[in-house]
Amino acid sequence: MNSIIFLRTAYIISWVVYAGYLGRLLLRMRLVEAERKEMEQSK
């Protein structure tokens, strides 16, 4: 099998994982912030 496929796969996976992880962190932060605001409003 052509080794270029492995190189491409490695870089695509790296981009997906590292950018995806950033997206996941920011999304989780938004959800937690929204939940906290909701709690403060319901006080």
Added chain:
Amino acid sequence: MKKLALISIPLVLILLGLTSYLNLAVAPTEATMGDVQRIFYYHVASGWVGMFCFFVNFVASIWYLWKRSPQSDALAAASAEVGVVFCAMLLLLGTLWARPVWGIWWTWDARLTTTLVLWLIYVSYLILRRFSTSGQTQVLAAAFAVFGFADVPIVYMSIRWFRTQHPSPVIGGGPDSGLAPAIMQTLLINVAAFTLLGLVYIWLSYKLQREEQALEAAHAQAALRGAA
């Protein structure tokens, strides 16, 4: 939140874009392995950041056991999570390099096995934090992390102590070790960029952990008010 996204998204994209460009378009092609050697830059940089994160987790865990500060607990949790991501990438990129170069995806040699065990230790740490219902979860996790870190020096030394399929150390490996200057320069830029990437993730994950702690405290207070 918007400010964090405005800083972190472009920074991460620039770091990934810059390193990808350097590794794929600027760095010279290695004579023996050819283009597939370019995986090495992300593989080593991910490994370095993973180990750095586990070291931060180790120090923060000791600090938590000593001072019981919620900040150090949040830092320990954040660094372990980021470390697991980078260590997973280390293993994954290693297998993608091994298949065309060795002809196999995986072998149970000392370096690969101890690294897999290391990853499993920190996955267990995160599972413990997530699912333990004990009131002492943070203390248990911190003690677990202190013992878990013992595998990091074993991973580092494994290619020195044992004869392995994994290549010998290229940095600090004795008189026969070393890299061509252009490859070394590219590697160092990758290591610096990934260190910054790791710090951005730790910072974001720390902020998230602190938010979650505040939310948990608010829930506990609300429950107390309801019970009163």
